[in-house]
Amino acid sequence: MEQQPLVEFELTVEFRARFQEALDEHDADFIRKTLQDVKPADITTLLYEFTSEESKYVMDLLDIETQAEIISDLDRDTRKRFLKVYPPSEIVNFLNQLASDDTADILNELPIKEREQVLSGLEPELKMQVTELLRYEEHVAGGLMAKELIKARYNWTVVECVNEIRKQAENVNKFYAVYVVDEQDVLLGRVALQDLIVSDAKTLVADIYEHDVVSAETYLPDTEVAEMMKKYDLESIPVVNVQGQLVGRITIDDVVDVITEQAEEGRQIMAGITENIEEDDSVWRNTRARLPWLLIGIFGGLMNAKFMGLFEAELVRITAIAFFTPLIQATGGNVGIQSSSLIVQSLANPDFVDEGLWKRLVKVFFVAILNGVFLSLLVFGANVLLFGEYRLSLVVSLALFSVVLFASFIGTITPLILNKFGFNPALAAGPFITTTNDLLGLTIYFFTVHVML
């Protein structure tokens, strides 16, 4: 709690240029003075603009707590790159300042040999906590929790509780409640700090604790932890093992990160980008992240070409049928994406009762009929006006109607199948469904043409 003025830090192009200059000149005074009142999270933002070596120069001018906070703020990829310029002994110094969950995350990112070196250098208490945390997978409650928490026995008084808080307060960064346990460390409930403050010193914890607390088992997937915390509006959640013993706690800020990552991942899948990249990553990374889906699209396109080749005779006879392939394919693609993303959305929301495949399909079918009828009629009218060919217009509209129906079906069934076999159903909301529907649309269209013209 240092005395600091309320400064708003804003990163501008000018400031960055001035800072770069100071870095080039090794102007330690300027850097120290500039960063004096800036919050660690803002310094983190600033460091993204410079190389690892430059960043280390800046870091070395800061106190160790600030350095540690910046390290834990950095995004994973930057941190991996950045920590390469640090010897294990310096990494140990950072980690000794951090909470067990952040320490475990960072250790997990280090190469195995370095990880062992760093782990063995940690302070005994932290080392024990982190060793336990490293046992858990990354994307479950156990991998998300911190070991630091305030524990109270149910037969304590409020004043005993406050004494425990005094003892623990320096280890535990932020806390909003004290967790109540029995002799076997089994979680019984919690006392919110606000209730502790207004209670009389001699009151028994047993008389004021909330019994109906929501807790997460260590193996609960992180997305479900997020859903629980959202649903019950929790700022922290205790984590218990299979015996019901309290083993850690998860705070909302970690869960916000889970929610954000999940959303970003979903968006990237839909956009057909396979790695978690950002616009300012290198040209090579950007290219590599885009190529896989583009290749799938190209493969689909080549199959389309080969397929159309089978109908060369028809195309030679009536060239105009080629005009409508984009219309058919675009509609199929759009309908497929719409359907699949709605299914992906409801699969991600555990609050729904699964009404079963058939009810789902019946509904999708009716929506498709409505959309299909409307669009086909419209296209029929437009085609008659634009091209004046009744027969071809009829064929196009009939094909369009079938494409809407089939694309809805494929868009609905694909994420359900992916989900059933343990794949991320969101994959179906990306270029995969578009490519499939492109081929499907073409098949339906040329089949209709073949039969009717």
Next chain:
Amino acid sequence: MEQQPLVEFELTVEFRARFQEALDEHDADFIRKTLQDVKPADITTLLYEFTSEESKYVMDLLDIETQAEIISDLDRDTRKRFLKVYPPSEIVNFLNQLASDDTADILNELPIKEREQVLSGLEPELKMQVTELLRYEEHVAGGLMAKELIKARYNWTVVECVNEIRKQAENVNKFYAVYVVDEQDVLLGRVALQDLIVSDAKTLVADIYEHDVVSAETYLPDTEVAEMMKKYDLESIPVVNVQGQLVGRITIDDVVDVITEQAEEGRQIMAGITENIEEDDSVWRNTRARLPWLLIGIFGGLMNAKFMGLFEAELVRITAIAFFTPLIQATGGNVGIQSSSLIVQSLANPDFVDEGLWKRLVKVFFVAILNGVFLSLLVFGANVLLFGEYRLSLVVSLALFSVVLFASFIGTITPLILNKFGFNPALAAGPFITTTNDLLGLTIYFFTVHVML
């Protein structure tokens, strides 16, 4: 703080059927007994499965606090429908149990006449607070904040602070800190409850409060409030007016809702769905939400058809050129979506220094060149193998290369332009960009064909 066992509530198809039966038979005893130990948030989930009238029957069996909590938990659309079965006097009863921010949100959803009736029935204190909140727009800090908070003067002692907390605690639902103000109510800082607990009773607030608190001005957009709270890992943030006076506070649970809504909106835009719908909404709503983008796609398709018609002579001469339109268009569409979604992502992330349009474009250009060269060579090889036509294969590959370049450019520039003119740049990551790129791809392809074949 009632004594409740730790029950896990799970909503199954069987349970819903049994509950429906109880509803049909008006079996109040069963319903009361079943819901006795169930948390309000779980009852909310359950009510989504029944009609408004059935839900009201259930609600009337619960105590008023639980009813109020359920009402505030419901999603907006369901609540609107649901409150139609309630007279204003009963709505007043709910709202009197809720915090000012939830009350204001619900009032905003009521028809104007009813809103006035309900507002005038609220308890005086709440009415005053809500009237102030109603002045703010929905998507700014002022529209998100609650008026309930604990305020302490900087010249108080810890014990005075605790007395204030005792007085206020029943009004303020959850709090993690006390906000420190001067005589003019200007925000000076905060004391976390954990620091208050461990401080001696006679300590002055002035000696223990944190000075460097982050606060939000009332007019700050909610997405920026969310970014701030994420960046600084805050569980609550004080809201100040232009004079720096403390006027409210925002808690993380409200911000989590903002983040989730934003992510969902982004996903729906990408999927070409115009209303915030869920799979289990009515057939009609589902149809209506899908039609607008499908129509844009259809319009694009018709323009494509008309455009291809201009090249009928070429198509008659060499039918095979039609085979490759799907390949060209799919690639253009995929590249466009990839580019635009990366730009949308970095526009949504205020942590980047805007490097300026030119640097951005140069980078996009290089990524496009790399992808373009690779894909064109691949397609050239494949086409020679599949169709054995060197000249046509060369034309297709050249067109493909240009399409990758142009689609990258359009995908990059469109969200930037939309953003510049105040539209949501995410619009560019949906069917809009695909439709544009479809047309663009076709133009480039037929132009190349026209010149070279």
